[in-house]
Amino acid sequence: MSIYIRSAACISPQNTFGPPDAARDERSPGESSSAPAPAHWPFPDSSPVEYIGSRLKCIEPDYKPLLDPKLLRRMSRIIRMGAAAGLACLREAAVKEPDAIVTGTAYGCLEDTGLFLTGLIERKEEMLQPAPFIQSTHNTVGAQIALMLQCTRYNNTFVHRGFSFENALLDALMLLQDGEAATVLTGGVDETTDISHELLTRFGLYRRRPVSNLDLFTGRVKGTIAGEGTAFFLLACQPSDHDYARLDGISTLYKPESIADIEQYIQTFLGAHAVDPDTIDMVITGHNGDSRSDDIYRQLASGSNPVSVLFRDRPVIPYKHLCGEYPTSTAFALWMAAQRIRSGGGRILIYNHYLGLHHSLLLLSSTQNQPDHVAE
Amino acid sequence: MSKWSPVAVAGAGLISSIGNDINACLSALANGQAGMDEITWLDTAHRHRIPVAEVKCSNARLAELAGVPAGSSPGASSFSRTALLSLIAAREALEKAAIPNFTALRTGIVSANTVGGMDRTENFFIHPRRGKLRDVVQHECGYSTEWVADRLGIRHFQTTISTACSSSANAIGFGARLIRHGLLDVVVAGGTDALTRFTLNGFNALMILDAGYCKPFDNDRQGLNLGEGAGYLVLVSDSVAASLPSGVCCTVSGYANANDAWHQTASSPDGRGSWLAMSTAIERSGLQPADIDYINLHGTGTQNNDLAEGTAIRRLFDPVYPKMSSTKSFTGHTLGASGGIEAVLSVLAIQHGIVYPNLRWHTPMPELPFSPVTTFLKDQPIRHVLSNSFGFGGNCSSLVFSISE
Numbered sequence: 001m002s003i004y005i006r007s008a009a010c011i012s013p014q015n016t017f018g019p020p021d022a023a024r025d026e027r028s029p030g031e032s033s034s035a036p037a038p039a040h041w042p043f044p045d046s047s048p049v050e051y052i053g054s055r056l057k058c059i060e061p062d063y064k065p066l067l068d069p070k071l072l073r074r075m076s077r078i079i080r081m082g083a084a085a086g087l088a089c090l091r092e093a094a095v096k097e098p099d100a101i102v103t104g105t106a107y108g109c110l111e112d113t114g115l116f117l118t119g120l121i122e123r124k125e126e127m128l129q130p131a132p133f134i135q136s137t138h139n140t141v142g143a144q145i146a147l148m149l150q151c152t153r154y155n156n157t158f159v160h161r162g163f164s165f166e167n168a169l170l171d172a173l174m175l176l177q178d179g180e181a182a183t184v185l186t187g188g189v190d191e192t193t194d195i196s197h198e199l200l201t202r203f204g205l206y207r208r209r210p211v212s213n214l215d216l217f218t219g220r221v222k223g224t225i226a227g228e229g230t231a232f233f234l235l236a237c238q239p240s241d242h243d244y245a246r247l248d249g250i251s252t253l254y255k256p257e258s259i260a261d262i263e264q265y266i267q268t269f270l271g272a273h274a275v276d277p278d279t280i281d282m283v284i285t286g287h288n289g290d291s292r293s294d295d296i297y298r299q300l301a302s303g304s305n306p307v308s309v310l311f312r313d314r315p316v317i318p319y320k321h322l323c324g325e326y327p328t329s330t331a332f333a334l335w336m337a338a339q340r341i342r343s344g345g346g347r348i349l350i351y352n353h354y355l356g357l358h359h360s361l362l363l364l365s366s367t368q369n370q371p372d373h374v375a376e
Numbered sequence: 377m378s379k380w381s382p383v384a385v386a387g388a389g390l391i392s393s394i395g396n397d398i399n400a401c402l403s404a405l406a407n408g409q410a411g412m413d414e415i416t417w418l419d420t421a422h423r424h425r426i427p428v429a430e431v432k433c434s435n436a437r438l439a440e441l442a443g444v445p446a447g448s449s450p451g452a453s454s455f456s457r458t459a460l461l462s463l464i465a466a467r468e469a470l471e472k473a474a475i476p477n478f479t480a481l482r483t484g485i486v487s488a489n490t491v492g493g494m495d496r497t498e499n500f501f502i503h504p505r506r507g508k509l510r511d512v513v514q515h516e517c518g519y520s521t522e523w524v525a526d527r528l529g530i531r532h533f534q535t536t537i538s539t540a541c542s543s544s545a546n547a548i549g550f551g552a553r554l555i556r557h558g559l560l561d562v563v564v565a566g567g568t569d570a571l572t573r574f575t576l577n578g579f580n581a582l583m584i585l586d587a588g589y590c591k592p593f594d595n596d597r598q599g600l601n602l603g604e605g606a607g608y609l610v611l612v613s614d615s616v617a618a619s620l621p622s623g624v625c626c627t628v629s630g631y632a633n634a635n636d637a638w639h640q641t642a643s644s645p646d647g648r649g650s651w652l653a654m655s656t657a658i659e660r661s662g663l664q665p666a667d668i669d670y671i672n673l674h675g676t677g678t679q680n681n682d683l684a685e686g687t688a689i690r691r692l693f694d695p696v697y698p699k700m701s702s703t704k705s706f707t708g709h710t711l712g713a714s715g716g717i718e719a720v721l722s723v724l725a726i727q728h729g730i731v732y733p734n735l736r737w738h739t740p741m742p743e744l745p746f747s748p749v750t751t752f753l754k755d756q757p758i759r760h761v762l763s764n765s766f767g768f769g770g771n772c773s774s775l776v777f778s779i780s781e
Contacts, residue, residue: 101635106516106518107516108517108538113574116574116577116578117497117498117501117574118501120498120573120574120577121498121501121502124421125420125421125422125573125577126421128577128578128580128581129581130578130581130582133574133577133578133581133582134578134582134640134641134768135640136578137490137538137540137768137769138490138517138538138539139538139539139540139767139768139769139771140640140769142539142769143635143640143768143769143770143771144640144769146635146637146769146770147637147638147639147640147770149637150637151635151637152634152635152636152637152648152649152652153634153635154633154634154635155539155633155634155635155769155770155771156537156539156546156550156633157537157538157539158535158536158537158538159492159516159517159518159536159537159538160517160518160521160534160535160536161516161518161519161522161536163518163534163535164518167535171550174553174554174557177557178553195504198504198505199504199509199512202509203509203513252533254522254525254531254533254534255526357522
């Protein structure tokens, strides 16, 4: 059965968040600006935001039109971003209350966790305020959205590293397929804090020297850039007049042993969805500018099998120079793909891997395309 | 609302403050031996002040029980207790299930926890700039899930759910749905949580910890005791169930997840989320409330939870109440593990025809027309059990377990 992306909202290090329809108007096709946009920026009417360093921070919107100021004051950054994106998504879809809310977050509410931890160490476990503890639980974003909507329906939160968002999507798909929900609000959200950035730097994840995000793919260098963000989607089992795209498939692969395993995985996925690689117009990949990590994409493109041909002959568009690397970055990739399909149609395959451990595929198509007959 | 097709439970595994495996836990339950005590293993300023229900083992002993060879990553001395507890209970569950041809099947794990490797992270945080990285590598909730999956040869699907105190009930519900969708043949589902200074101080700051041993559903209840442990079920497809030499334990016949949408931590006075979860789970199992023989209560022992849960039970069951008890009076509140531990106890109630006592219950709550079971009951015809798990963020989940037809 087909699943439709009825609306999408994204807060990221780029200017991705706006009032409903503003984004649509800005990017009317065929009106590209005279200045050539940098490579890999998918929206011809604007330019990507440049960052120098190893950390991309979200451009936060004015939350007042979306969030009650009384609640807003108490919310940490990740909760504000997640709740605002979730609510904006519902507003765009004109859905008051979804039948389910499913969230993916690998790290959860790091800022509140850090606050409470630091407090308990500094004050030797005495005289602690409970507020950061209360808001540190991983389900806080989904719970706050439910609270604001007074939505008593299904509510779940997946916290599985580089699969958190994919698992949330799978849950949403199953709810829609089962008829337990006609609409599901689902999203991914993760934040970087000073502490988490410093820590992950110690693990050797990031560039040692400042780099421009727009220059991320130049040269063979170790280390990527840190990112964060949130993207929410209103998924529906029925089409509407203004869907972004159809979500045709989702799959995860844990810890493959070889490139051949990954090739086999991608072929099996395409086969299961009866997709001829020739019908895929674009591949969005999780290149992150770390030579160790990007080698996987390079090797996939260098063989002679259908997957290699796909990764070599189709436009291959990275996205992590825009949002940075983080475990739920595929939510950003899905947002980008959905925007792209709405304005230009076609069919997009997203392939990402996180730290070489978590590999995932997302397939989406224009709603103008006829759905393939899929063996369920 | 359509009826669920039941999903078979092939095995169960458990570790908690009352025992390191199912048999030990069952004998403590039969003898009325609770797991609360003075704090022994957790290094905290609250030792001697706040009782907790610790698993009665050092980390080194747990590593031994888990069969983790010394020297394996990330170093035997620095394993997170969360991961060790998880491996012990998940392995027992798989051993009990004794699934033929396990390696040829599509296998998955759905584990739950609330604070991941926080027991190590809080050591790291004492000096975050120079703390040992091996202490923080286990921080993410998903870490222990993969660590356990790798050691048990669970290859095809791994995920972790975190919805506060309802986490592992949702893990079992999600695991059952993966089987129903034909995505996997075998799913190990449940949850784990270790005691940490983080959670102990969090609940202490919320002022909902009982300075004595908790008294769920007693009018004189003063709060909860924190505990730790892990509990897992092995859920299997019908074809795997048919291949089991000694048959299945019972089935997951119903599951529902709802949200109270009332307050970030407190339950609504009428327990609307609890009511929705219970009534929907029973409806999906194709049963009537009167068919439920035993309710394993969420029953934390806080003023707020027990009143909200009790009020929702009255609305759903009045005037005929099934037997019920809170086994948190034995195990303490094990947070992300509680739904898994209590699911295992629910399965055992059906398998052995037993009902557990609600310890330390003396005075009825004037708001409620029912009272919990206070003695260990044997030879009970237990066909259908309802297990409740409610948490912060309004997350309310209920599971129904039924005798296998």
